[in-house]
Structures are given as C-alpha cells and as structure tokens.
Amino acid sequence: MYNKINIKAFGMIAEKLGNTALEWDACEDTDGLRKELEARFPDLKEMKYSIAINKTLIVGNVRLPEQAEVALLPPFSGG
Amino acid sequence: MDRFERQILLPGFGKEGQEKLSRSSVLLIGAGGLGCPILLYLAAAGIGKIGLVDGDVVSVSNLNRQVIYGEKDLGRKKVEVAAGHIQGKYRDLSIDQFAEFITPQNALKIIGDYDLVIDGSDNFATRYLVNDACVLLGKPLVFGAIYQYEGQVSVFNHRENSVNYRDLFPEPPALGEVPNCAETGVLGVLPGTIGTLMAAEAIKVISGLGKVLSGRVLFFNSLSAQSFEVSISPNPDARKQMPASKEEFENLDYEFMCEGVREKDWEQALSQLSEEAVLVDVREEGEFPLLEDFSHVKLPLSEIQKGLGLSGRKKEAWLFCQSGVRSKKAALLLQGLEPTLKIYSVRGGILAFPSSKKE
Numbered sequence: 031m032y033n034k035i036n037i038k039a040f041g042m043i044a045e046k047l048g049n050t051a052l053e054w055d056a057c058e059d060t061d062g063l064r065k066e067l068e069a070r071f072p073d074l075k076e077m078k079y080s081i082a083i084n085k086t087l088i089v090g091n092v093r094l095p096e097q098a099e100v101a102l103l104p105p106f107s108g109g
Numbered sequence: 110m111d112r113f114e115r116q117i118l119l120p121g122f123g124k125e126g127q128e129k130l131s132r133s134s135v136l137l138i139g140a141g142g143l144g145c146p147i148l149l150y151l152a153a154a155g156i157g158k159i160g161l162v163d164g165d166v167v168s169v170s171n172l173n174r175q176v177i178y179g180e181k182d183l184g185r186k187k188v189e190v191a192a193g194h195i196q197g198k199y200r201d202l203s204i205d206q207f208a209e210f211i212t213p214q215n216a217l218k219i220i221g222d223y224d225l226v227i228d229g230s231d232n233f234a235t236r237y238l239v240n241d242a243c244v245l246l247g248k249p250l251v252f253g254a255i256y257q258y259e260g261q262v263s264v265f266n267h268r269e270n271s272v273n274y275r276d277l278f279p280e281p282p283a284l285g286e287v288p289n290c291a292e293t294g295v296l297g298v299l300p301g302t303i304g305t306l307m308a309a310e311a312i313k314v315i316s317g318l319g320k321v322l323s324g325r326v327l328f329f330n331s332l333s334a335q336s337f338e339v340s341i342s343p344n345p346d347a348r349k350q351m352p353a354s355k356e357e358f359e360n361l362d363y364e365f366m367c368e369g370v371r372e373k374d375w376e377q378a379l380s381q382l383s384e385e386a387v388l389v390d391v392r393e394e395g396e397f398p399l400l401e402d403f404s405h406v407k408l409p410l411s412e413i414q415k416g417l418g419l420s421g422r423k424k425e426a427w428l429f430c431q432s433g434v435r436s437k438k439a440a441l442l443l444q445g446l447e448p449t450l451k452i453y454s455v456r457g458g459i460l461a462f463p464s465s466k467k468e
Binding site: 038040041042050076077078080082085086087089101103104105106107108109 | 139141142143144228229230231232233236253254255256257259260261276277278279280281282283295300326328330333337338339340341342344345346
C-alpha cells in the first residue's frame with residue numbers, strides 16, 4: 031500500500047523543516063505525527079503551531095485519513 | 110464629478126455602498142507596515158471616521174515598508190504624521206489620534222466607539238488583547254500578521270458565533286519563539302499586499318459585499334506567489350482561556366501571559382520605589398549611560414545564574430537593560446531562580462528613562 035502524507039509548512043516551521051513541502055510516511059493520528067516530526071526536527075518541540083488536515087483546522091487529536099494533506103500553521107506577530 | 114464615482118459605478122456597490130462607508134467608523138490598531146496601506150486605502154475609499162492607535166515614533170528602519178513616513182518624519186509620533194498626511198488629502202475625513210499603546214485599561218473605552226476594528230499591531234500580547242476586547246464588545250475584527258515573506262489574514266467575530274483568534278491559535282507562543290520584524294527582517298512590499306487584503310475585507314464587512322474571510326484564514330507567500338486557505342471552527346477549550354467579563358479582561362496581564370514577563374514603565378517603577386523592591390541593572394560591565402541618583406544593584410545577564418540572593422528580604426525586583434529586550438530574558442531566567450520574588454522588566458530600558466528625572 032502506498033500511503034503517504036503531504037506536509038505543507040509555513041513561516042518558522044518551514045525554516046525548521048528546511049522546506050515548505052515534505053512527503054511523510056503514513057501515521058495513525060496527528061499526535062503521532064507531531065511526535066515523529068519532533069523526533070526528526072527537535073526545534074519543533076519548542077514551537078506552537080496549529081494543524082489543518084485537508085484545509086480544515088483540527089481541534090485536539092485527529093485520525094489521519096489516507097493521503098492526507100497536513101498543514102503546519104504557526105502564528106505570525108509582525109505588522 | 111464625485112470623488113467616489115468609480116466605485117459608485119461598480120455593480121453591487123452603488124450609492125448605497127458608498128453611504129455605508131461614509132457612515133462607518135474604523136479603529137486601526139498599529140500605524141506601521143500594515144497600518145500605512147490600510148489607512149491610505151480606507152481613507153481614499155471614503156470611510157467616515159478613522160481612529161489611529163500607536164504609541165511609537167518613526168525610526169529609520171521603518172522606512173522600507175511604512176510608506177506614509179519619510180526621512181523628515183524621523184523621531185515624530187506615527188499617529189501625528191499619519192493623521193496629518195491623510196487630513197491634508199481629504200478634509201472631510203474625521204481622524205481620531207491615540208498616541209499610546211493599547212492596554213487592558215484603555216482598550217474597551219477606545220474600541221467601544223467604533224464599528225469595526227483592524228489589528229495591524231506587531232506583537233502577540235496586543236493581538237490576544239485586541240481579540241478578547243472585540244469578543245467582549247461584539248465588534249468585528251479584521252486580522253493580519255506578517256513574517257519575513259509571508260502573511261496571514263482573517264476576519265474574526267464577524268457575526269454572532271463567528272470564530273476568533275483563540276480558535277486559530279489557542280496558546281500564545283513563548284518569548285523569543287517567533288521573532289519579530291526587528292529581529293528577522295521583512296520584505297518591504299509584503300505588508301502592502303497583506304494590508305490591502307485587510308482593507309478590502311474591512312470594506313466588505315462594512316458594505317456587505319462579497320464573501321468575507323470569516324471562519325477561514327488565508328496564508329500568502331510572496332516568494333511563491335501562492336496562497337493557502339484553511340477553514341476554522343470554534344475551539345471550546347481555547348475559549349475557556351478568554352476573560353469572561355470586562356472586569357476580568359481589565360485585570361489580565363497580556364504581556365505576562367504571552368511572554369511570561371511582567372513589565373513596568375520607569376514612571377511606575379520610580380514612583381513605587383520602596384524598601385520592598387530592588388532595581389537591577391542587567392547590562393554587562395562598561396555599558397553606558399549609568400543609572401544615577403537611584404540606588405540599584407548590578408547583575409549582568411551573562412552572570413544571571415548567580416541570582417540576586419534576595420529572596421525573603423525583598424518582594425519585587427525591577428530589571429533594566431539598554432532597551433528593554435535583554436531585561437525580559439533576564440526576568441524570565443531570574444524568575445526560575447527566585448520564585449518568591451515578583452520580577453519585572455522595565456519597559457524600554459535606560460534609553461526610555463524619563464528626561465525629567467535626570468538632574
């Protein structure tokens with residue numbers, strides 16, 4: 031089964047990931063994905079960001095559908 | 110010929126749309142990178158009354174993006190220059206100037222007088238504060254923020270049950286987690302793009318035209334010229350963190366909530382000097398000017414781990430540095446070492462020391 035997640039990253043998160051887009055192995059849910067990402071990019075542990083699955087912001091831990099597009103959205107403060 | 114002929118001609122806008130704009134009042138918080146284009150376009154479009162809130166003065170590093178100001182304005186109050194510029198163009202526009210920063214103490218009074226609020230501020234404490242005030246007062250809020258080459262825009266609190274900033278970002282970032290423009294830079298044209306998107310949303314909310322960016326947030330990247338939209342739904346846990354009443358709001362310390370650091374102005378600090386508080390210079394040896402006439406101790410940031418050793422003998426410590434940035438870091442570190450002391454950072458550092466107190 032070919033099941034990958036497409037990650038889109040913004041702002042500081044993209045800097046930490048080294049890219050604005052990333053392909054990732056399938057993952058059970060968003061908590062699991064956070065853990066895997068933080069293991070590979072430890073700087074993420076210190077950062078607050080919201081998550082959207084297929085362009086909808088999630089609240090809490092959510093199961094990841096197949097071939098989900100996951101966006102990692104940090105807040106910006108500048109004006 | 111009418112000044113607004115070209116938009117009155119627009120299908121769906123017409124005389125009625127124009128009258129809605131001229132009868133409306135808008136409060137613009139922040140007269141910086143976002144505030145400048147927003148002000149220019151809303152004034153040109155014929156908004157009846159605009160309030161401008163910003164306590165800052167024009168500095169040379171603002172000029173790559175804050176397009177209302179020029180070299181001749183350096184050191185002058187932003188709201189004064191901006192209001193003068195706009196008033197010189199359109200005499201019938203009414204502009205209220207608030208040359209101060211928005212605080213829990215002045216926010217409800219200022220915001221209460223306007224139909225719509227636009228947040229073009231530059232720090233998280235203000236963004237949470239303005240959001241909460243708009244929720245309490247039931248005011249629609251056009252939100253926009255920028256980072257280097259990217260921006261985000263949304264409209265909160267548009268109608269009853271609309272989402273707000275806390276649904277999008279429930280938890281404020283820690284101090285230093287997201288650097289501001291001063292630390293990481295910003296492409297000058299970016300706030301122009303994001304600011305004009307915000308001005309368009311304001312006009313849509315007021316005129317009832319189009320589909321307002323409510324319940325969704327738009328991310329824009331100027332390097333890829335791509336945008337990305339996400340829909341937002343209410344987050345009940347995040348909303349529990351919001352002040353439930355005006356009294357609770359006025360007593361909330363947003364700077365402490367967002368940065369973990371309490372702040373005091375020199376005026377407050379000097380008027381409250383007593384046996385129970387100690388002033389601490391956290392600059393390194395050999396930095397000038399020195400603080401004269403007020404007793405203080407020295408504990409450089411590089412040696413902060415030594416601590417003050419004053420727990421039990423003093424109740425408060427007020428830390429200052431050159432500009433108020435290092436003293437925030439020092440306050441955060443020292444608070445961990447001396448949990449029984451209430452630690453403050455003095456806003457603006459020695460550079461903000463009131464000249465009237467210098468003898």
